[in-house]
Amino acid sequence: ATIHDQKATRGNGGELHQTAEGDTPVLTTAQGGPVADDQNSLRAGERGPTLIEDFHFREKIFHFDHERIPERVVHARGYGAHGFFETYESLAAYTRADLFQRAGEQTPAFVRFSTVAGSKGSFDLARDVRGFAVKIYTKEGNWDLVGNNIPVFFIQDAIKFPDVIHSVKPEPDREFPQAQSAHDNFWDFISLTPESMHMVMWVMSDRAIPRSFRFMEGFGVHTFRFVNAKDESTFVKFHWKPKLGLQSVAWNEAVKINGADPDFHRRDLWQAIQSGNFPEWELHVQLFDQDFADSFDFDILDPTKIIPEEILPTKAVGRLVLDRMPDNFFAETEQVAFMTQNVPPGIDFSDDPLLQGRNFSYLDTQLKRLGSPNFTHLPINAPKCPFQHFQQDGHMAMRNPVGRVNYQPNSWGEGPRESPMKGFRHFASQEQGPKLRIRAESFADHYSQARQFFISQTPPEQRHIADALTFELSKVEMPVIRERMVAHLLNIDETLGKKVGHALGLQTMPKPAEAAVATRQDLDPSPALSIIQR
Numbered sequence: 080a081t082i083h084d085q086k087a088t089r090g091n092g093g094e095l096h097q098t099a100e101g102d103t104p105v106l107t108t109a110q111g112g113p114v115a116d117d118q119n120s121l122r123a124g125e126r127g128p129t130l131i132e133d134f135h136f137r138e139k140i141f142h143f144d145h146e147r148i149p150e151r152v153v154h155a156r157g158y159g160a161h162g163f164f165e166t167y168e169s170l171a172a173y174t175r176a177d178l179f180q181r182a183g184e185q186t187p188a189f190v191r192f193s194t195v196a197g198s199k200g201s202f203d204l205a206r207d208v209r210g211f212a213v214k215i216y217t218k219e220g221n222w223d224l225v226g227n228n229i230p231v232f233f234i235q236d237a238i239k240f241p242d243v244i245h246s247v248k249p250e251p252d253r254e255f256p257q258a259q260s261a262h263d264n265f266w267d268f269i270s271l272t273p274e275s276m277h278m279v280m281w282v283m284s285d286r287a288i289p290r291s292f293r294f295m296e297g298f299g300v301h302t303f304r305f306v307n308a309k310d311e312s313t314f315v316k317f318h319w320k321p322k323l324g325l326q327s328v329a330w331n332e333a334v335k336i337n338g339a340d341p342d343f344h345r346r347d348l349w350q351a352i353q354s355g356n357f358p359e360w361e362l363h364v365q366l367f368d369q370d371f372a373d374s375f376d377f378d379i380l381d382p383t384k385i386i387p388e389e390i391l392p393t394k395a396v397g398r399l400v401l402d403r404m405p406d407n408f409f410a411e412t413e414q415v416a417f418m419t420q421n422v423p424p425g426i427d428f429s430d431d432p433l434l435q436g437r438n439f440s441y442l443d444t445q446l447k448r449l450g451s452p453n454f455t456h457l458p459i460n461a462p463k464c465p466f467q468h469f470q471q472d473g474h475m476a477m478r479n480p481v482g483r484v485n486y487q488p489n490s491w492g493e494g495p496r497e498s499p500m501k502g503f504r505h506f507a508s509q510e511q512g513p514k515l516r517i518r519a520e521s522f523a524d525h526y527s528q529a530r531q532f533f534i535s536q537t538p539p540e541q542r543h544i545a546d547a548l549t550f551e552l553s554k555v556e557m558p559v560i561r562e563r564m565v566a567h568l569l570n571i572d573e574t575l576g577k578k579v580g581h582a583l584g585l586q587t588m589p590k591p592a593e594a595a596v597a598t599r600q601d602l603d604p605s606p607a608l609s610i611i612q613r
């Protein structure tokens with residue numbers, strides 16, 4: 080029934096009451112009770128106070144009052160879509176993961192794209208990293224590849240994550256700036272954290288203002304492991320490559336788009352999928368063994384480094400197609416819970432200290448955000464393969480153990496059992512050494528790949544990086560922070576450093592930052608490391 084052919088009457092105050100007729104369902108309370116009047120609360124007299132007896136009013140307002148859940152502490156603004164992953168060929172030689180065994184097999188998937196720093200209501204074209212989180216519902220449980228559109232990260236150790244995120248988010252006294260990195264706290268932290276230089280070059284490049292989600296690459300960032308049926312391990316890096324190619328907007332376009340249509344990226348994805356123009360990415364892998372890893376002068380456990388494709392070409396192993404928008408944004412895109420620790424048998428972790436920390440953080444944060452250990456009962460998070468375990472109860476338990484048995488071993492012959500063959504076996508890597516809070520020297524080169532990235536850019540792209548740095552640093556009020564950043568840039572590329580330094584109006588160029596990290600004993604007061612006296 081349309082609004083026009085529905086039977087409607089006017090109430091005493093002239094309000095419109097559309098009543099259920101024919102096939103139109105009757106409005107009910109959440110308890111299923113039919114509702115006669117949804118527009119007037121129960122009063123004592125025509126103009127009297129509302130009565131506490133009005134259960135319909137109380138239920139409606141109570142539910143509304145509780146509609147909000149915490150937004151994600153990072154990646155709050157995101158947009159998702161359903162689709163599938165299709166395997167090109169069997170990778171049985173490398174991994175026993177079921178989804179990689181048979182050519183042509185399709186596995187359901189859900190993807191959420193996001194910005195990192197902005198709040199849920201911020202704009203799409205912020206200069207920022209983009210999240211590229213993929214949940215693949217395999218026959219051996221969910222595999223979450225929680226990546227970004229940039230192949231490296233700001234920090235080498237997860238213990239620094241709260242600091243880098245605090246620094247990029249609005250400053251605690253003034254609660255601005257929103258959704259952009261151009262401010263003192265961010266650049267202060269970055270300038271004191273040389274390990275972030277490689278990532279910063281990517282973030283200042285056109286990669287950080289993509290034309291749409293459909294024109295973005297995605298990266299698993301860390302080194303992972305494939306483990307085959309013989310329990311042999313191969314290191315693997317994951318890359319998503321868009322079929323449409325890589326495209327960005329220019330900064331002045333980004334600024335205008337943010338003003339004219341802050342939903343530019345989500346509108347693009349919605350329209351593309353609704354019109355049958357399904358976006359597609361190929362999954363590429365870089366595969367290598369321990370000897371190959373040992374041949375590098377950087378550490379493959381260091382998430383601030385890439386393995387250049389010139390040295391190790393990628394191999395396409397499957398494709399991801401997004402062909403269906405969620406029916407409900409909140410139920411699916413907002414409640415989806417990605418967790419790096421969700422891996423099927425045959426995919427395993429490396430000792431990358433950022434990945435190790437993430438494997439703790441995501442479970443913790445989902446409990447906080449979704450409020451119950453039963454968030455896996457939500458349809459978007461539940462596995463699509465058969466699953467059975469003895470976890471029970473808790474808030475909102477939708478599926479509890481059936482029957483008498485909720486433990487094992489048991490004598491009842493009931494319930495699920497362990498499977499040493501089918502179950503997940505952690506790769507038995509050799510680990511030894513003293514317990515220390517220390518970073519290996521193999522993590523110490525922070526400039527070579529930043530330089531390689533800058534040099535690999537075309538002249539217009541290099542100009543965009545210089546312009547972005549100039550714009551961003553010109554918003555920084557504290558001169559020493561600007562100087563420290565120019566000192567880093569001079570080490571990355573002298574021309575770049577001088578260009579930005581001059582554009583910022585520095586009278587004299589600082590000394591280039593030291594290439595190696597200073598130890599605690601020999602901190603010198605050069606601009607690269609000096610502490611601000613407020």
Ligand code: HEM
Nearest residue numbers: 151154191210211212226227232237240300436437440444
């Ligand atoms: C959320 C990627 C590092 C903690 C996310 C999301 C992505 C992502 C894509 C959004 C997921 C979604 O769409 O729901 C990455 C990448 C990292 C990284 C690629 C580095 C390579 C870290 C680290 C930590 C961390 C080091 C903490 C130790 C979180 C948290 C969330 C999150 C708490 C919010 C999750 C939620 O509420 O759903 N990350 N992240 N991330 N990440 Fe990371």
